[in-house]
Amino acid sequence: MAVHKISVFQCWAKPLSNFNMVWILLLLLLFVILVVAYWYWSIVPPSEEKKREVLKDKVVVITGASSGLGKACCFAFQKYGCKIVLCSRNIEELNNVKQQLEDNALLWKSSQENKLSHLVFKLDLADTENMGNVVQEIAQSCDNKIDILVNNAGVSHRGSILSTKLDIFTHLMIVNFFGQVALTKALLPFMASHSSGHIVGVGSVQVSGRPDVYLLS
Numbered sequence: 001m002a003v004h005k006i007s008v009f010q011c012w013a014k015p016l017s018n019f020n021m022v023w024i025l026l027l028l029l030l031f032v033i034l035v036v037a038y039w040y041w042s043i044v045p046p047s048e049e050k051k052r053e054v055l056k057d058k059v060v061v062i063t064g065a066s067s068g069l070g071k072a073c074c075f076a077f078q079k080y081g082c083k084i085v086l087c088s089r090n091i092e093e094l095n096n097v098k099q100q101l102e103d104n105a106l107l108w109k110s111s112q113e114n115k116l117s118h119l120v121f122k123l124d125l126a127d128t129e130n131m132g133n134v135v136q137e138i139a140q141s142c143d144n145k146i147d148i149l150v151n152n153a154g155v156s157h158r159g160s161i162l163s164t165k166l167d168i169f170t171h172l173m174i175v176n177f178f179g180q181v182a183l184t185k186a187l188l189p190f191m192a193s194h195s196s197g198h199i200v201g202v203g204s205v206q207v208s209g210r211p212d213v214y215l216l217s
């Protein structure tokens with residue numbers, strides 16, 4: 001009886017050689033297309049129309065809306081048809097920003113934004129105990145629908161670690177960290193109940209450069 005010896009390589013190579021090479025090439029091509037598409041969609045920003053489509057009528061809570069980046073965020077979200085909930089401690093300044101948003105909306109022809117009324121709420125991030133009450137009020141005014149939270153409000157301090165008093169560290173941590181955690185926790189159930197929501201955090205790349213002199217969120 002003849003004994004045929006088959007090497008390990010032959011065992012492995014035989015089924016592969018029978019496989020239709022066209023299918024292998026097609027699979028490879030599909031893989032390359034998927035990789036390129038993923039890369040393209042992850043680096044190319046969405047079009048203005050797409051942003052408007054996605055953000056239209058979304059309720060956006062912005063902390064620190066009375067000035068700086070928070071104020072700029074109000075105008076940026078308004079542009080895409082969002083309803084803005086402006087929060088910070090200075091009600092007078094928040095009302096000024098709200099008025100500017102309304103004036104801005106009037107300039108746009110036939111815009112959906114004209115119909116949206118933005119809201120103003122006094123919110124002190126250092127008052128973590130009262131956070132739940134403020135969030136309840138916000139939610140009631142928005143039919144319990146909160147889509148986006150922009151955790152922007154924050155305080156900073158410049159000084160050396162040695163000369164900076166501990167109460168400054170404590171205040172910074174309360175406003176920039178615990179206050180934001182408390183607000184996020186209080187708001188999350190309203191996002192969870194709709195199974196959707198986005199939370200934006202504003203920080204700084206500066207800390208990686210000079211962590212010894214720069215204290216902020």
Ligand SMILES: NC(=O)c1ccc[n+]([C@@H]2O[C@H](COP(=O)([O-])OP(=O)(O)OC[C@H]3O[C@@H](n4cnc5c(N)ncnc54)[C@H](OP(=O)(O)O)[C@@H]3O)[C@@H](O)[C@H]2O)c1
Nearest residue numbers: 064066067068069088089090124125152153154203204216
């Ligand atoms: N500007 C920058 O170069 C820079 C760089 C890196 C990071 N950031 C961060 O970006 C965020 C905004 O910076 P910004 O330059 O726009 O600052 P900003 O103009 O000083 O505005 C800070 C905002 O936070 C609010 N705020 C302060 N303490 C608060 C508290 N206890 N409770 C509620 N709101 C409070 C203020 O409103 P009221 O006074 O009305 O409460 C104000 O609207 C901050 O978190 C900051 O750390 C800014």
